[in-house]
């Protein structure tokens with residue numbers, strides 16, 4: 001059993017073991033039996049009569065190498081409790097179950113959520129007990145069956161940013177993350193001040209974390225094949241900037257600054273301050289230039305301005 005990653009980890013962390021000769025459900029020579037490939041995805045989708053919808057951002061990974069790459073880059077460890085959003089047919093879930101102690105998977109689609117434990121039972125039977133499926137909208141979840149240590153997900157593209165921000169705000173226990181999003185969104189999330197694509201998602205992510213783009217995933221590894229490339233984003237949580245302003249207030253200032261991106265800060269924040277004169281005074285009191293634009297400010301700058309504005 002020494003060659004089986006799952007049983008080595010499971011034995012170390014959960015006391016699970018497989019007797020010599022017992023079938024463990026894993027292909028010890030490779031990934032073909034346990035992880036999903038195009039045939040496996042087609043088989044499950046066909047059986048369920050599944051028609052992937054754009055509205056739910058349903059593009060399923062059909063490539064085991066991509067799954068392995070994601071779990072490796074994510075640095076998932078045997079003691080991790082992984083939060084996965086949108087497990088879909090289970091492509092990534094199975095890869096995560098190979099290495100993590102536990103996986104909590106939140107899926108909005110009832111058909112997919114119901115099928116997931118069946119898929120794991122068929123392909124990785126010893127790991128069924130390590131999976132919790134929560135049938136819910138990830139944008140609304142406030143409770144989970146276990147405290148996640150890491151988030152790993154191929155996020156539904158249409159809600160990827162709000163889902164990430166919701167998870168960061170709601171579940172402080174996770175300190176590391178690796179998510180797949182549209183390449184363009186990946187760049188926005190990781191952008192720094194001064195860049196053309198720096199905006200609300202970049203600043204809000206910077207409130208919680210260091211966010212970096214760590215890879216590209218081609219459309220060909222998905223079914224159905226999307227029109228755009230995907231990007232991998234690594235998230236490392238850190239303390240928010242020290243400030244007396246609340247997160248909500250800072251985010252209101254950020255929203256206002258970028259709502260009128262072309263405008264100088266003093267005009268963009270006039271509504272919040274009461275007048276552009278009051279906005280100028282607040283920005284100056286924060287040690288910043290009222291004629292600058294939001295796109296050059298760091299999250300710490302925004303926090304300083306928020307301290308000077310009425311909440």
Ligand code: SAM
Pocket residue numbers: 056057058059060061062085086087088089090091092093106107108109112136137138139153154155156157159
């Ligand atoms: N993880 C799977 C994979 O990599 O093959 C599927 C990823 S697919 C891009 C996104 C998944 O998120 C779909 O299964 C979809 O049903 C689910 N989803 C969409 N919106 C959601 C939401 N608001 N909350 C939870 N899951 C959602």
